[in-house]
Amino acid sequence: MIEGETMKWLVAVLVSSILWQSAVASDLIASSPTLSHIVSTGEIAIGHRTSELPFSYMVNDQPTGYAIDLCLDVIEGLEEALEIDNIKVVFVPVTPANRFILVRNGTVDIECGVTTNTPERRRQAAFSYPHFLTTTRYVSLTEKHMGGLEDLAGQSVVSTTGTLNITQLNELNRTKDLNISVMLSRNHEEAFSMVASGQASAFVMDDILLAGLISSASDPAAFHISETTLSRAEPYGLMMPPDDSVFVEQVNKVLDGIYQSDAIFDLYEKWFLQPVPPDNHVLNLPLAPELAAIFANPEQYIE
Structure with missing residues (x-):
């Protein structure tokens, strides 16, 4: 008898729990x-x-x-x-x-x-x-020996349209009087290719994305990511x-x-x-x- 009552109680608790969870889910969806x-x-x-x-x-x-x-x-x-x-x-x-x-x-x-x-x-x-x-950094050709902010002065530097990096680059160009010629690309691959072909001296972007582009390049050693950061983490x-x-x-x-x-x-x-x-x-x-x-x-x- 006790076992039967216990079973009924457990079933009731289980049903109540299921109904409560369903009600919570319904409230979430409705809100x-x-x-x-x-x-x-x-x-x-x-x-x-x-x-x-x-x-x-x-x-x-x-x-x-x-x-x-x-x-x-x-x-x-x-x-x-x-x-x-x-x-x-x-x-x-x-x-x-x-x-x-x-x-x-x-x-x-x-x-x-x-x-x-x-x-x-x-x-x-x-x-x-x-x-x-x-963190924002820049990539350049290793042979150019670039790595610091001062190395961007007077250079043609590219970044991708619609990114935070463009804003950071323009701000640094203005506040540090670097005389950078800022170029825009439609996507990251285009910008990276501009550096590889010499159309741009550097490509400013998130460091992890630059690392990903370099890892997929035919000659990763040909590219270098700056030691200098252009933003905080x-x-x-x-x-x-x-x-x-x-x-x-x-x-x-x-x-x-x-x-x-x-x-x-x-x-x-x-x-x-x-x-x-x-x-x-x-x-x-x-x-x-x-x-x-x-x-x-x-x-x-x-x-």
Whole structure:
């Protein structure tokens, strides 16, 4: 008799728990335009880059990379939180010039790439907990023996349209009176090619992206990344619509779980310490203490 009553009690508790979880999921969906759209369509649109190795780039016409893997893990966590299965992932290519527009107009639900979180950009979009830290540097031909800020004086220097790096380069050019001829490129590959061909003396960009471009070059030794930094260390974040705090909170909740497990360290090792497709070069970039501290205690970046 006691066992029967106990079983009934356990069943009642289980049913109550299931109903409570379903109610929580329903409340989340109802309070978030982005989650509501994802549930109603059964799809989530990931904004991805085509050439930002190792974060978000194409291999055999398929988006891949560290940020892509991280976003796919986030989607699995959202499926669990929302109690739905098999959310279809729709990949939408984005560029530095159009990424904010596509997030704001709802074409992209979450951008999984290399967008730096800054106060100005937070007026246009929301950001997740940081998933990487980067610093602006420049790449030049090794034979030119460039490495300091003074070496840019009077030179033709290129950077990519729509990036924070252009703003930083123009500011340095003005405040340091460097007389740089600033050139614009449509994408990172074009800018890198301009340095390789001698059209530009240097290419200013995030140091990790420069490292990725060099690793894919036919002669990596021909290129040199500056010792001088042109910015402080700044975070990359997953970018989301600006007016959906519930969605941002859920993404961060999933990220927190990933960061507190071995999953993030396995992911980091895969993309920064192991051979990276398609050429199987190794970036050999150990986890920085500053980034490890973020993973240990993730917080919303507001500086």
